[in-house]
Amino acid sequence: MGHHEHSLAIFRGRLKFKTIEQKIWGVFIFLSIITIVEVVFGIIKPESLMVPFISSFEGGFMATMANIFLSPFIFMKPLNLIFIVLTIVKAYYITWDFMHMRDEKKALRRMVVWTAIFLICYLVLILLVEGDYIFEVYKNNYIKFDF
Template sequence: MSEHNIHTSEEHGHGEHGDMSKGRIWKVFFILLFITVIEFIIALWIKPAGYFGDHALLIGNTLYIALTLLKAYYIVAYFMHLKFEKLGLQLSLSVSFIFIIYFIVLMLIEGGYLHEHMPNI
């Protein structure tokens, strides 16, 4: 029975996950740590000091979103092993995620529209 389980796990591509060595895990950890340190530096020193000028809110938020998406990529790709999956699964999850974000943005825009143009609701 255990021989069947080993054969089944190799059929589903789990043998490729052996590429995640301790060195690669530490490398991804330090990349995530570096991105987090940059976020803290922006939040605690650069943004409050006004280095971004009049557009501090826009630039600061854009940097936070970009850095957070980069961290999310590394977490999903390496720690959730999506990088080692087949292209079809990667595309189906990515497209679904993009549509979810798109619909959230549409609802936020629509909610703002109703609030501005129909104050009695």
């Protein structure tokens, strides 16, 4: 509807553009760089990024809590973690600058983004935990049926 102001800065105001076209091309270059980095990492797959940064903690309750809080660094290959973070960065700039979420009212922004993020995280958590459980059952196969 009505013309509201476009904000012309990205990276929390560190990079300012003069016109909206310039901002679009700036975001395009940024997204291209991220994609190139992803593809290069995907082809090279550096050995050092193929094993998790830290191994899981053993012991009591505190070790379990540490394993949960540090799970991205304990149970994931750093390369996959990098890919997922870069994907979310790309998604942010597509939504914020190409879809003009940056210029929408805060209420609309939260209605769309928080709803989606909450439901997606919940679903992914449940399904991945269940998938891992079934993997363990298949691997150890001491339960044949009732799992």
